[in-house]
Amino acid sequence: MVVGNFQAWQKVLSDAKRLESASLTSLFAEDEFRAEKMTKLVGDGKTEILVDYSKQVIDQEALQNLLALATEARVLERFGEMCDGKPVNSTENQPALHTALRADSKTSIQVDGKNVVAQVHDELAKVKKFVDAIRGQKRFKYLVNIGIGGSDLGPRLIHDVLSSVGTTDFRCFFVANIDSSEINAVLAQCTPEETLFVVCSKSFGTAETLANAQVAKKWLARGMNLDLASQELAEHFVVVTANPAKAKDSGVVAANTFEIWPWVGGRYSIASAMSLLPMIAFGFAAFEEFLSGMRGIDEQMRSTKPEENTVLILGLIDALNFGAARYPSLAVLPYVSALRLLPNYLQQLVMESNGKSVRLDGSEVSVKTSPVVWGGVGTNSQHAFMQMLHQGTQVAAVDFIGFARVPNADAEMHDQLTANMLAQASVLAFGRALQGSRNDALSNHRKMAGNRPSTVLMAVELGPRALGAIVAIYEHRVFVHGVVAQINSFDQWGVELGKVLAGEISAQVGGHESSFSTSHDSSTRGLMSWYRSSRKPNK
Ligand code: F6P
DSSP: OOOOSOTTHHHHHHHHHHGGGOOHHHHHHHOTTHHHHTEEEESOTTSOEEEEOTTSSOOHHHHHHHHHHHHHTTHHHHHHHHHTTOOOBGGGTBOOOGGGGGSOTTOOOEETTEEHHHHHHHHHHHHHHHHHHHHHHOOOOEEEEEOOGGGTHHHHHHHHHHHHHSOOSSEEEEEOOSOHHHHHHHHTTOOGGGEEEEEEOSSSOOHHHHHHHHHHHHHHHHHTTOOTTOGGGGGGEEEEESOHHHHHHTTOOOSEEEEOOTTSOGGGGGGTGGGHHHHHHHOHHHHHHHHHHHHHHHHHHHHSOGGGOHHHHHHHHHIIIIITTSOSEEEEEESSGGGTTHHHHHIIIIIIHHOOOBOTTSSBOOSOOOOEEEEOOTTGGGGTTHHHHHHOSSOEEEEEEEEEEOTTOOHHHHHHHHHHHHHHHHHHHHOBOOSTTOOSTTHHHHOBOOOOOEEEEEEEEOSHHHHHHHHHHHHHHHHHHHHHTTOOTTOOGGGHHHHHHHHHHHHHHTTOSSSOOTTSOHHHHHHHHHHHHHSOOOO
């Protein structure tokens, strides 16, 4: 196998091979302090995440070789360069400054002669003013977020967590898909006069969002008996975008528009005004808590030397687990319902960032990149897919996420929830010795081989700060794996072609064109034909 330019990959790849015969039971038996050595607290003094990576199938030799890889790849230096605004997103010649969104206001980061942190804080001040005004007015009862991908998953995730720890007077909805049953079901629950639409789109070129915004506008005009050109409609729209002009051209006229910037990737925009809906629903202070949780991780990532840098080490373990093709997937199992969307959120963050196969220099990548990210909330997952995780032929690396305190939870039931999480991690790691010498016909069926890796992340209290810290940990894990694999984690060329083709096919299946373009493959043409003959005719 041609290995990447980093020589240190040679040892990392041979570690992956060597560790195939390792056993967690033996690794723990060989070092009684293993768990203690591999359990660390990350974050600032106010928010800490306990990280136990001792049940990953690694040893000190592998860790040292991973740290050597990080040194050769200048991971922490590259992290500093990213935070300082260097154009790390080289194919789009853009910085990736999501860390600036939560930087302390005294920080100065220059991009094109402007201090972007000042821009961020100016915008946050405008957002806060708007949020406080909307919350004070009591004019709106329904908040509807219209956006998709990073313009949807981030605000939804924050909304879910804040809903579980607090209350709101607003009824909140999220619309993303171009499946109009989604927006129709939402609008059926709202009254036009009391509805505020938050239209989130960095590009304002996303078909789903544009279509849904038009449906919303027509619904509002009908419901308020207004002309579509009526300025009164604008008061029911607020736009969050990096392209205000395109928003206006699209016919979405909003009384308020808040800015994000080209140097914030969609999947990294949760810390921006894209999270406006949960800010309105729960107050700006909760969002500031979220930002503070992220900032603590950013600062620690940047200031901690490699061998003590737990977030760096988690990213390097990802590089070993997924870059060296030990496991095909990462299962994220939050043991709290409020984080049920975290696996979805991380699917975009990880797979859209690192689902690449070309290096920064245009050459073919030489190690594996993004894992398949999936998962589900515990304990539901124990009644769905844990069987495969325990006894299947495909071993997944698992991240368990739990909390010591969850407001509004029954203490005893929360104990049971957490006990289940700890039990699952233990059984995955150590399996279950066969009961005694029972050698009955079932013994093989009951065998639990164990040796299945997991990391357990736990916070004291579920809330915006812990969520911010957890999201930042994953953002930086993605960064680490991307750097050592030498890919650009910040572009997404792979999603462009599908959008173009969908536009062509949509025009044709809709019957707006007399015949199907022969440029389509025969399978697609056949399916288009069947669909067009089966769909109900345009009204
Ligand atoms: O999936 C492609 C993508 O561009 C994502 O990166 C982004 O989060 C989503 O579509 C929505 O894009 P926009 O915010 O520009 O509407």
